[in-house]
Amino acid sequence: xxxxxTSLDVARLAGVSQSAVSRVFSGASASAATAQKVRRAAAExxxxxxxxARAMITGRSGIIGLVVAYFDNPFYPVALELLSxxxxxxxxxxxxxxxxxxxxxxxxVMDELTAYRVDGIITASVAMxxxxxxxxxxxxxxxxxxxxxxxxxGLSSVTSANDAGARQVARFLVAGGHxxxxxxxxxxxxxxxxxxxxxxxxxxxxxxxxxxxVIDGLYDRDAARAATLAMMDTATPPDAIxxxxxxxxxxxxxxxxxxxxxxxxxxxxxxxxxxxxxxxWPAYDLTTVRQPVRRMVDSTVETLVxxxxxxxxxxxxxxxxxxxxxxxxxxxxxGWTE
Amino acid sequence: xxxxxTSLDVARLAGVSQSAVSRVFSGASASAATAQKVRRAAAExxxxxxxxARAMITGRSGIIGLVVAYFDNPFYPVALELLSxxxxxxxxxxxxxxxxxxxxxxxxVMDELTAYRVDGIITASVAMxxxxxxxxxxxxxxxxxxxxxxxxxGLSSVTSANDAGARQVARFLVAGGHxxxxxxxxxxxxxxxxxxxxxxxxxxxxxxxxxxxVIDGLYDRDAARAATLAMMDTATPPDAIxxxxxxxxxxxxxxxxxxxxxxxxxxxxxxxxxxxxxxxWPAYDLTTVRQPVRRMVDSTVETLVxxxxxxxxxxxxxxxxxxxxxxxxxxxxxGWTE
DNA sequence: CCCTTACTTGCAAGCGTATGCAAGTTTGCC
DNA sequence: GGCAAACTTGCATACGCTTGCAAGTAAGGG
Numbered sequence: 001x002x003x004x005x006t007s008l009d010v011a012r013l014a015g016v017s018q019s020a021v022s023r024v025f026s027g028a029s030a031s032a033a034t035a036q037k038v039r040r041a042a043a044e045x046x047x048x049x050x051x052x053a054r055a056m057i058t059g060r061s062g063i064i065g066l067v068v069a070y071f072d073n074p075f076y077p078v079a080l081e082l083l084s085x086x087x088x089x090x091x092x093x094x095x096x097x098x099x100x101x102x103x104x105x106x107x108x109v110m111d112e113l114t115a116y117r118v119d120g121i122i123t124a125s126v127a128m129x130x131x132x133x134x135x136x137x138x139x140x141x142x143x144x145x146x147x148x149x150x151x152x153x154g155l156s157s158v159t160s161a162n163d164a165g166a167r168q169v170a171r172f173l174v175a176g177g178h179x180x181x182x183x184x185x186x187x188x189x190x191x192x193x194x195x196x197x198x199x200x201x202x203x204x205x206x207x208x209x210x211x212x213x214v215i216d217g218l219y220d221r222d223a224a225r226a227a228t229l230a231m232m233d234t235a236t237p238p239d240a241i242x243x244x245x246x247x248x249x250x251x252x253x254x255x256x257x258x259x260x261x262x263x264x265x266x267x268x269x270x271x272x273x274x275x276x277x278x279x280x281w282p283a284y285d286l287t288t289v290r291q292p293v294r295r296m297v298d299s300t301v302e303t304l305v306x307x308x309x310x311x312x313x314x315x316x317x318x319x320x321x322x323x324x325x326x327x328x329x330x331x332x333x334x335g336w337t338e
Numbered sequence: 339x340x341x342x343x344t345s346l347d348v349a350r351l352a353g354v355s356q357s358a359v360s361r362v363f364s365g366a367s368a369s370a371a372t373a374q375k376v377r378r379a380a381a382e383x384x385x386x387x388x389x390x391a392r393a394m395i396t397g398r399s400g401i402i403g404l405v406v407a408y409f410d411n412p413f414y415p416v417a418l419e420l421l422s423x424x425x426x427x428x429x430x431x432x433x434x435x436x437x438x439x440x441x442x443x444x445x446x447v448m449d450e451l452t453a454y455r456v457d458g459i460i461t462a463s464v465a466m467x468x469x470x471x472x473x474x475x476x477x478x479x480x481x482x483x484x485x486x487x488x489x490x491x492g493l494s495s496v497t498s499a500n501d502a503g504a505r506q507v508a509r510f511l512v513a514g515g516h517x518x519x520x521x522x523x524x525x526x527x528x529x530x531x532x533x534x535x536x537x538x539x540x541x542x543x544x545x546x547x548x549x550x551x552v553i554d555g556l557y558d559r560d561a562a563r564a565a566t567l568a569m570m571d572t573a574t575p576p577d578a579i580x581x582x583x584x585x586x587x588x589x590x591x592x593x594x595x596x597x598x599x600x601x602x603x604x605x606x607x608x609x610x611x612x613x614x615x616x617x618x619w620p621a622y623d624l625t626t627v628r629q630p631v632r633r634m635v636d637s638t639v640e641t642l643v644x645x646x647x648x649x650x651x652x653x654x655x656x657x658x659x660x661x662x663x664x665x666x667x668x669x670x671x672x673g674w675t676e
Numbered sequence: 677c678c679c680t681t682a683c684t685t686g687c688a689a690g691c692g693t694a695t696g697c698a699a700g701t702t703t704g705c706c
Numbered sequence: 707g708g709c710a711a712a713c714t715t716g717c718a719t720a721c722g723c724t725t726g727c728a729a730g731t732a733a734g735g736g
Binding site (some may be wrong): 356357359 | 723725
């Protein structure tokens with residue numbers, strides 16, 4: 001019932017004009033006396049400005065579109081929660097679009113996002129084609145890629161230092177005396193997956209070695225399990241596996257321990273990437289590279305807000321440092337610090 | 339740039355009036371010839387109707403507000419994903435509000451929801467006070483409580499059969515020959531937590547017994563851990579623990595196994611509630627009660643859509659059957675079927 | 677063939693707010 | 707006290723769309 005209170009109702013009750021009410025609520029100048037009368041009347045009627053009427057005029061809806069592909073990886077729910085809080089502090093709400101990774105589906109979502117004239121877009125775990133990149137730029141909607149980079153110039157992105165993190169893992173495993181090191185990679189269509197692979201290979205190369213096996217796990221438990229079985233089913237199976245993210249690393253550990261009866265880290269060391277909350281649980285106690293979600297989220301929001309305020313701002317690629325977190329799933333070199 | 343295409347632009351290009359364009363896109367009657375001209379012009383210009391201008395007139399925004407409190411419990415990300423897909427199929431998008439469980443915070447969110455004039459509200463894992471219930475009813479926005487009931491009449495809700503499920507757990511544990519059965523409960527402020535506790539106690543009472551201990555785990559890992567330590571630190575510790583949800587059950591298992599060196603189910607049987615994906619992982623292999631998320635989501639959407647279409651419809655409390663899923667975390671009675 | 681009925685289509689009036697403009701009011705300074 | 711400058715405030719318009727209404731057109735029946 002009271003959801004139909006308009007600024008005109010408030011104006012009448014307060015004995016002022018509708019524009020006065022508008023000015024009070026939009027922060028424009030108004031005398032103290034007017035402001036007080038308006039506030040009182042608004043409170044009495046339970047008035048709140050209609051965001052959509054406001055959006056029509058100002059062109060700003062106060063809504064950020066969030067496009068997410070994988071929710072089974074617990075990294076993203078955590079990120080969603082933090083993003084929601086951070087954006088709320090900036091006066092924005094989140095319109096969620098879950099999406100598969102098929103180009104047509106992503107395209108239709110982008111269509112909707114432009115239709116809704118969201119003030120900005122954050123994509124998490126979504127692969128953008130260059131075609132879509134162009135369309136976004138053309139639509140003029142600020143966009144930031146979260147935890148995913150983008151080839152070529154074009155869009156802003158916030159990632160952790162995937163290559164440096166993976167390189168550190170390589171050094172760590174080599175220093176731990178592992179002889180046959182393998183990698184269950186992320187998805188090669190994702191920059192994150194590629195960067196981690198490349199950084200890892202580069203780290204091993206520094207030590208004059210190379211992975212004995214690299215198989216794509218597609219960020220999927222089943223695929224990671226299959227990859228594990230495949231790489232262990234050889235004459236000289238790996239004694240250490242670096243996995244492209246924690247979510248797959250849990251599958252790898254489960255497979256090694258419960259399907260193959262092996263010990264982690266006794267027989268095989270396992271290292272993940274992300275440091276999702278579950279990695280600290282004693283059942284896994286996973287050595288992993290910590291992505292500082294909070295800082296990534298803060299940077300994402302900051303970049304997006306800046307781009308909304310200043311549309312011609314050049315896109316930025318922000319990389320947040322990521323550090324190895326030592327736990328019990330991988331043999332630790334003597335005296336390894338940090 | 340092309341985000342500023344209006345129906346008037348399309349009308350001019352198609353050589354018809356602006357209202358004709360509107361009618362074609364809003365599904366009202368129009369001749370085949372007109373429709374074709376309009377569609378062609380719209381496609382050429384990349385036109386999409388502005389949802390907010392539309393919302394102002396029709397009063398329907400196509401947006402559902404989702405209020406969620408706990409994202410660390412993996413049950414909710416799964417539900418969010420399914421809700422998003424199901425609502426999309428009905429032509430709705432989700433505006434997400436994450437929220438703590440403090441009344442003031444929930445209140446401010448409800449304020450915003452009414453301001454945004456969402457077409458409907460779904461709350462998941464949020465405790466509504468009667469005060470808020472009234473305000474929602476007063477605002478006239480359809481609302482459905484997901485996985486949470488509500489005392490008294492008032493709002494629609496969709497839950498699983500929490501009491502029946504918990505009762506089944508009680509029978510199962512008794513049949514398994516357990517002598518000292520305890521319960522790490524959910525949060526007593528939530529109907530879900532209360533129903534599971536009551537059903538469990540009723541089930542034990544049928545067998546002429548009662549829980550040796552009941553401690554609130556507040557849906558929190560740390561609290562569940564503390565509860566476990568407390569109930570095990572007695573002269574006659576429990577040999578079976580029913581835990582109010584899976585998320586806490588994992589904490590209980592971790593505590594028993596890795597902190598106390600006990601065997602599950604050797605020393606203590608553990609049973610959870612929800613059947614989140616992780617419950618099936620071999621590291622936990624948790625015996626639990628399955629909440630059929632998909633069916634719960636479908637019912638939620640169905641109820642909400644019906645209430646939007648027919649505002650005077652009486653609120654419904656829908657309960658979906660929940661069945662015990664036998665796995666390895668609890669001693670199984672000989673010949674127990676189902 | 678004409679009149680009734682059904683269907684299309686354009687016109688114009690809003691939905692609730694922000695904002696340029698002009699008129700009115702206050703303030704400040706000599 | 708008078709005049710300019712700064713500030714307030716109301717009027718009216720615009721944002722992009724839906725929809726009642728009336729006029730125009732096609733279809734149908736006697």
